[in-house]
Amino acid sequence: MTGEAAAETGWAKINLALHVRRRRADGYHDIETIFAFADFGDGLSVRAADDVTLTIRGPFGEGLPADESNLVMRAARALAGAHGVRVGAALTLDKRLPVASGIGGGSADAAAALRLLNRYWEIDADDVALCAIAATLGADVPACVDSHTQRGDGVGEELRTLEGDDVRGKAVLLVNPGAPLATGPVFAAWDGIDRGALAFGPPLAAALAGRNDLQTSAVSLCPAIGTVLNVLAAQPGALLVRMSGSGATCFALFDTDADAEAAQSAIAAAHPGWWAAAGRLR
Incomplete structure (x- = not known):
């Protein structure tokens, strides 16, 4: 039995800070990060079907695979396999976030698929069960299941709630210079x-005292990121300006929506080729 057609959002993920620590025996690095999520992102909807299928549309959907290599399909198959689901789901992904941009688009979409199909297939799994599946899909996917402010350790999958969430509701502006940037080369260029x-402690204070250890290497590979950071830092009211993840998207936090929206308008006028989106942290 399945529920009615429904929809979910793959909320844009932001790393307010990202510290890269020791190299592990498995080849990955331990990281320490503060995840936050904007109140906008990719859209995912579902309707009845005999099999699990995926259709991709939207401004950043061109060229993305809709086959079993897509994280949305992998999430759907993993959830169905874990709970013995034998019915299908026709999924449609409206890709509104830039690809390979450091804001967790694929991870957020996979988490949205888990939440959406958990309801649609009437599985009723809790977040712990969904996060266990999410961890098999990618390091950022567990954080995206809840999509609220959290600290991530390990490779990002060891999550804990931070006391005194002083960033929820803060105005945020995301800006991407239109240059996709793969994570591997950025890590390889890190010193x-x-x-x-x-x-x-409270996430804003921790983030302000922190850094993104991948920012310098990302700028060396994509100098436009440095330009974006300088432009954001010059905007009135900007509280925290940093690159998210491994780039190339950068963000600025503001106290007021008006400041974020004014910055978005100014940047759109001066740099019409850049992608920019304003909202609030969830």
């Missing part, structure tokens, strides 16, 4: 220096 731990 490998462990610059110390990310502080605990």
